[in-house]
Amino acid sequence: YVQDEWKIIDPLLLSFGLRFDHYDFEDYKDNGFDDSHVSPNVLLSYQITEPLSVYARYAQAFKGVTAIDTASRNEGTTVNDPGTEGQTAENFDVGIKYDDGRWFGSASLFQQRIDDVIAFGTSSRTNVGELETWGYNIEAGARFGGFTARLAVTESNPELNGQELNDTSFGLGT
Numbered sequence: 001y002v003q004d005e006w007k008i009i010d011p012l013l014l015s016f017g018l019r020f021d022h023y024d025f026e027d028y029k030d031n032g033f034d035d036s037h038v039s040p041n042v043l044l045s046y047q048i049t050e051p052l053s054v055y056a057r058y059a060q061a062f063k064g065v066t067a068i069d070t071a072s073r074n075e076g077t078t079v080n081d082p083g084t085e086g087q088t089a090e091n092f093d094v095g096i097k098y099d100d101g102r103w104f105g106s107a108s109l110f111q112q113r114i115d116d117v118i119a120f121g122t123s124s125r126t127n128v129g130e131l132e133t134w135g136y137n138i139e140a141g142a143r144f145g146g147f148t149a150r151l152a153v154t155e156s157n158p159e160l161n162g163q164e165l166n167d168t169s170f171g172l173g174t
Helices: none
Strands: 003-009 012-026 034-048 050-063 087-099 105-113 119-120 125-126 131-144 147-160
Touching: 012 050
Parallel strands: none
Antiparallel strands: 003 012, 012 034, 034 050, 050 087, 087 105, 105 131, 119 125, 131 147
């Protein structure tokens, strides 16, 4: 990967980069999976005052087909479907942060979309569609000497192919 940061002007920071991932895997049934992807990322952050900043971030991520670990096996399903492709995620979030050394807090909104989600189908692990999640994070806390107190809340709303994700959604869970 390559990553860089530029101070465009004193309070404005631009961070950007690229990551290259290559997966080459052959399972015990001699199914071969070979896939590559370049994933960009960019962050724009503006320092309003010394302790207060706002930001917007976009990033992609890629995961190719891999071995099925024992803990993830679903009722004896132990093979990858030969047509399975790697999954690609797009992440976007915007937020605000405050940290004056003693008091800190943040709030953000996020959205993630994963295309070609790999999960357990009826007889093998395969691509099951698009997973979209959106939500928010809120955090507040304080530091007192060596003690830190923190309170945080996160809500996320995942949907697989436009339907709410539930415990029976291809072993993906909620």
